[in-house]
Amino acid sequence: MTPKFTCETIPLHSTASDATFEIDVWRYFHPDATKTVYLQAGIHGIELTGIPVVHEFMKEIEANQLAYNFICVPLSNPMGLDSQIMGVQTGYNNLHTNQQNCWNWNRIGNLKDEPSQEGRWIKTLLDLSAAADIVLDLHTAGIETAPHIYFHKTEIEHVTGLGIPHLLSWEIPSNSFSDTNFQRGKVSLTFELSSSRSVHGEWVKESLIFLRRFFGLLPKVEGSKIWQTETQLKKWYSPAGGILCWHKDAGDAVTEGDVIATLYTRKGSLELESPYTGVLLLKNPIHAPHERQELAKFLVE
Ligand SMILES: [Zn+2]
Incomplete structure (x- = not known):
């Protein structure tokens, strides 16, 4: 009998208006499998690329009869996905539960034991991933990013050779979904895939x-570069309010002092110089920043 995915739908949440949200859990069992993989996307509602990736990869799992068991949740946060204003995804907040306090849904340490809808939701995902040996959580980063991956230093063999430019x-511990699963003894990785407001x-x-x-x-393949998250990943903040006009793309090498953006404030234009020598890793989805709003992240030499 050829292994095929089967789908189970789990009720997740209902709102004051009685809108209901569900997640679809796709399971595939291979008779020769010695490992179980939990593959998830969309835990942050604005991060879309991973959702079609999981759907497409499920086809490849079946076509190649991959000898693993798989538990796939392409859309792990339907409430976040459904949160948008005029076509702009806003799903780091959750319009449906009036959660406007910017809880980060991937920081589950403070969510999983909550008796709230969010707590029950994250507990559901943790329970689903409990059977896995390998947890892959697909994210995107910012409005524009060079693909990267977060891994614990002991997992280096699992992330080298994938062709992902930057390995962090x-x-x-960060209490992320992946980190929490790493603490449970699994190989557990956070992928940050290419992204924008749209999906290419x-x-x-x-x-x-x-x-x-x-x-x-x-x-x-070869060609990935390894960085230390705690010492080499740096945030960059706007010196003033204004309109941000970039002169560099995510993934570009930068040198300290290079003009990398122009900020048009009420009083005129400011040339913004790179504060670091290294790589512009990602741009935040910020186009008209406030003073001290985070604009970007760098990997610094
Ligand atoms: Zn994310």
Whole structure:
């Protein structure tokens, strides 16, 4: 009998207006599997690329009869996905529960034991991933990013060779979904895939290649660079309010002192110089920043 995915729908949440949200859990069992994989996307409602990636990769799992068991949740946060204003995703907040306090839904340490809807939701995802040996959580970062991955330093063998340009090694726990699963003894990785306000078909293809390499459907490649999250990942803040006009793309190498953006304030224009030498890793979805609003993240040499 050829293994195929089957789908179970789990009720998650209902709102004051009685709108209901559900998650679909897709399971695939291979008779020769020795490992179980939990593959999830969309835990942050504005991060869309991973959702089509999981759907497409499920087709490849079946077509190649991959000898793993899989538990796939392509859309792990339907409430976040459904939160938008005039077509702009706002799902770090949750309009449906009136949660406007910017809880980060990936920081589950403070959510999983809550008797709230959010707590029950994150507990559901943790319970679903409990059976897995390998947890892959697909995110995107910012409005524009160079693909990267967060891994614990002991997981280096699992992230090298995938062709992901930047590998961010962490040591200090962050209570993320992946980190929590790492603490439970699993291989557990956070992928940050290419992103924007929209989803480009090329980014889905690029991300599928990362997964094919992870599962041995494609040979490993060289070319990733390893960085230390705690010391080499730096945030950058706006010196004033204004309109931000970028002169660099995510992934570009930058040198301290380079003019990388122009900020048009009420009083005129300010040339913004790179505070670091390294790589512009990602741009935040901020176009008209307030003073001291975070604009971008850098990887610094
Ligand atoms: Zn995310």
